[in-house]
Amino acid sequence: MPSFEPVLMKGIGEADLRDISVYRQRGGYRQLERAFKELTPAQMLDIAKASGLRGRGGAGFPTGTKWGFLPGSDAPRYLVCNCDEAEPGTFKDRMLLEETPHLVLEGILIGAYAIGCRHAFIYIRGEFKRGYEIMRAAVEQARAAGFVGRNLFGTGYDLEFTIHRGAGAYICGEETALLNSLEGKRGEPRLKPPFPATQGLYNMPTVVNNVETLAYLVPILERGAEWFASVGSEKSKGFKVVSVSGHVRKPGNYEVAMGTPVREIIDLAGGAREGRKIVAVQPGGGSSACIFEEHLDWGYDYESMQKAGSMLGSGAIVVFDDTTDFVAAAHSLVRFFAHESCGQCTPCREGGHWLELTLERLVHDRGVPGDVEILEKASHQMTGLNLCPLGDSIEPFLVSVVKRFPEQFEERVLRFDGAKRG
Ligand SMILES: Cc1cc2nc3c(=O)[nH]c(=O)nc-3n(C[C@H](O)[C@H](O)[C@H](O)COP(=O)(O)O)c2cc1C
Ligand code: SF4
Numbered sequence: 517m518p519s520f521e522p523v524l525m526k527g528i529g530e531a532d533l534r535d536i537s538v539y540r541q542r543g544g545y546r547q548l549e550r551a552f553k554e555l556t557p558a559q560m561l562d563i564a565k566a567s568g569l570r571g572r573g574g575a576g577f578p579t580g581t582k583w584g585f586l587p588g589s590d591a592p593r594y595l596v597c598n599c600d601e602a603e604p605g606t607f608k609d610r611m612l613l614e615e616t617p618h619l620v621l622e623g624i625l626i627g628a629y630a631i632g633c634r635h636a637f638i639y640i641r642g643e644f645k646r647g648y649e650i651m652r653a654a655v656e657q658a659r660a661a662g663f664v665g666r667n668l669f670g671t672g673y674d675l676e677f678t679i680h681r682g683a684g685a686y687i688c689g690e691e692t693a694l695l696n697s698l699e700g701k702r703g704e705p706r707l708k709p710p711f712p713a714t715q716g717l718y719n720m721p722t723v724v725n726n727v728e729t730l731a732y733l734v735p736i737l738e739r740g741a742e743w744f745a746s747v748g749s750e751k752s753k754g755f756k757v758v759s760v761s762g763h764v765r766k767p768g769n770y771e772v773a774m775g776t777p778v779r780e781i782i783d784l785a786g787g788a789r790e791g792r793k794i795v796a797v798q799p800g801g802g803s804s805a806c807i808f809e810e811h812l813d814w815g816y817d818y819e820s821m822q823k824a825g826s827m828l829g830s831g832a833i834v835v836f837d838d839t840t841d842f843v844a845a846a847h848s849l850v851r852f853f854a855h856e857s858c859g860q861c862t863p864c865r866e867g868g869h870w871l872e873l874t875l876e877r878l879v880h881d882r883g884v885p886g887d888v889e890i891l892e893k894a895s896h897q898m899t900g901l902n903l904c905p906l907g908d909s910i911e912p913f914l915v916s917v918v919k920r921f922p923e924q925f926e927e928r929v930l931r932f933d934g935a936k937r938g
Contacts, residue, residue, distance in 0.1 A: 523735050523755050524728065525771045528615045534650055536657035539618040545663055547737040548622050551629050552669045560630035564733070566741035568753030573598055573689075573726030574800075574830045576752075576818045583631050585713035586721045593721040595628045596698065597638040597730055599647070600682055600689035604802030604852060605832030608757040608769050609727040613640070613647035616731075617654035621677075623730035625663060626737065628675055631723055635676045638727075639694050642684035651679055686856040690904050691724040693858065704858045705904035726830075728757055748774030752817035752828075760785035762835035763792065775815035778807070782835060792837040796920065798913060800829025802849050803905070805912035806836070808920060826912065842917040842924050846891075847875035853910050864907030867898035871910060883929035891918055891925070 522528075531538050539545070551560060565580030586593055597620070601609040612620050620638075628636040640648045655677055658664045666674045680698055682688050688697045692706035695717050716722020732754065736744045744754045752774040758781055761767045765786025772781055778797060788794050796806040799816065805826040807814075814820045821828045836845065854868030874890050877883050895911035902908065918925055 522771045524612060524616070524619065524731050524757055525769070528611070533616045533618065534654065536618055536654070536661060539616075540661075543738070544618050545622055545658075545661070547734050548625050548629075548663060549669055551626050551737060552671050552673065557630050557632050560626070563736065563741045564630065567736045567744040568741075568748075568751075569729065569732055569736065569744065570752065570818065571726055572728035572732075572756065572831060573724075574603070574803075576828065579725065579729055582713070582725075583723060585711070586631055586723065587714060589721075591720055592635070593631060593633050594717045594723070595624065595631055595633040595636045596691075596694065596717060596722060596724045597624045597627075597636070597727055598689060598691065598694060598724050599638055599640045599644070599727045600686075600694060601641055601644075601727070601830075602686040602689055602856075603830045603832060604849065605759060605761050605798065605834040606801050606830045607759045607761075608831060610641075610644055610647055611769050612727055612731055612757070613644065614650055617647075617651050618658065619731050619734055620727055621651070621654055621658055622663075623727075623733045624677075625658075625675060626733045627723070627725060627730045629673070630733075633723075634674055635678070637678045637680060637698060637717070639688070639698055640679065640681050641689075642682040644681075648679065648681050655679060685858075686852075687858045687904075687906060690906065693904070694724065695722065702858075704860055705906075707903060728831075749815055749817040749819065751819055756816070756828075756831050758816070759832045760835065761832070763789055763794070763837035763839070764835050765789060772816065775817045775820075777813050778816050778833070779812040781816055781833060782812070785833075785835075788835075788837055792839060794835055795838050795840065796836040796842075796917065798826070798832070798834040798836075799824075800827040801832035801834070802852065803827075803909035803912060804829050805916035806920065825916070842921045843875065843878050843928055846914050846917055847872070847879045849913055850875055850910055853906065857906060861902040861904075861907055863898040863901045867894055867907070868910060870894055871898075871914070878925060878928040881928050881931040883925075883931075885929060887929055888918060888922070888925045891915075 569579045570576045664677045687693045688703040693703045697703035712722040757771045770784045798804045807824045811824040818828050854872045857864045859865045899908045899911045
């Protein structure tokens with residue numbers, strides 16, 4: 517069990533936190549009131565920076581620094597909470613949305629105040645119908661209580677809030693595709709620069725932050741930036757909600773201190789199945805390279821996962837044991853990325869499809885000589901040449917498992933070649 521009290525997950529499963537009166541009894545919305553009545557946006561920015569909070573949506577960019585990129589003009593600016601969550605293996609934002617919507621909303625409203633935003637948005641993945649309904653109800657409750665709308669806490673500050681439900685495209689999680697989609701355009705990534713901080717939603721300065729990132733603002737205000745910064749490793753501060761799935765006994769979300777060894781997190785999820793051995797782990801969702809047995813005692817933080825050849829990403833640990841067919845796993849993941857390509861960039865559009873076809877041959881034992889080399893070469897050639905990181909998402913997992921388990925891939929070529937099979 518974790519050696520500390522859960523932070524964001526506190527109270528989940530014990531009380532109905534969707535009910536604003538329950539949430540308020542437990543101290544909910546007090547930090548929002550404090551922010552409005554006692555703190556200036558500049559102080560909020562200092563708190564975010566001092567806490568060391570980094571974005572929990574995938575890239576791990578320091579939150580305070582991102583807010584600091586906004587120009588100092590009086591132009592309208594927007595905060596958009598990214599709840600598109602479609603990275604394979606990631607399901608933490610959905611849980612936060614469905615189980616503790618007021619915490620998410622309070623975090624968004626605090627973030628909005630911190631950047632001087634008068635209209636905040638949440639973009640919810642199309643498939644999250646339940647979460648969407650729950651958030652709608654939460655916003656109505658919060659509006660009735662005076663936390664959304666006009667003249668908040670008698671300060672004269674007006675803050676509107678819009679909930680937008682996506683149409684079910686993974687690419688709309690990428691922040692500029694999300695902004696296009698929010699504007700009613702095709703959900704395609706924009707060329708950067710300009711970055712959203714200067715030209716984002718409706719061409720205005722915009723911050724896009726993940727659900728978990730914004731939710732952590734509430735405990736950070738409550739317990740102080742120093743408290744948050746005192747937990748974790750040197751450059752990865754605080755806590756992380758980790759989605760653990762795959763070959764474990766108790767898949768689910770587990771909140772841990774940054775730097776907790778990967779093995780301990782897997783143990784929280786019940787560890788390996790009876791009689792089985794873990795042979796590979798994706799530490800950062802579908803886009804991440806596998807780490808292996810020799811890395812399981814490494815700390816789960818941004819730097820260690822990078823050093824191990826992978827990334828922490830959105831915080832999804834996918835566990836593979838010794839029963840895994842890595843050709844089938846690679847096929848399934850590549851098919852996903854190929855399907856989700858928006859098609860703007862040739863390497864991503866054509867390369868993904870090409871790799872999918874190659875893996876399809878291998879999965880059906882119909883691989884031809886050269887196929888395994890194609891997997892490595894083509895996925896590498898796709899990388900770094902695209903508008904957005906989706907096109908770079910195929911190589912890490914694919915190459916990591918081809919390199920680690922080459923026999924599984926080679927075997928599927930040999931099976932086709934009757935002469936070699938003997
Ligand atoms: C293909 C793709 C999908 C993404 N999906 C999500 C997502 O579902 N949720 C999310 O918060 N960030 C996602 N991101 C990252 C966002 O572009 C952005 O970096 C993030 O929302 C910023 O918030 P943060 O700084 O709080 O992490 C995705 C990025 C890419 C390239
Ligand atoms: S990399 Fe792929 S998903 Fe991203 S913009 Fe290019 S084609 Fe679209």
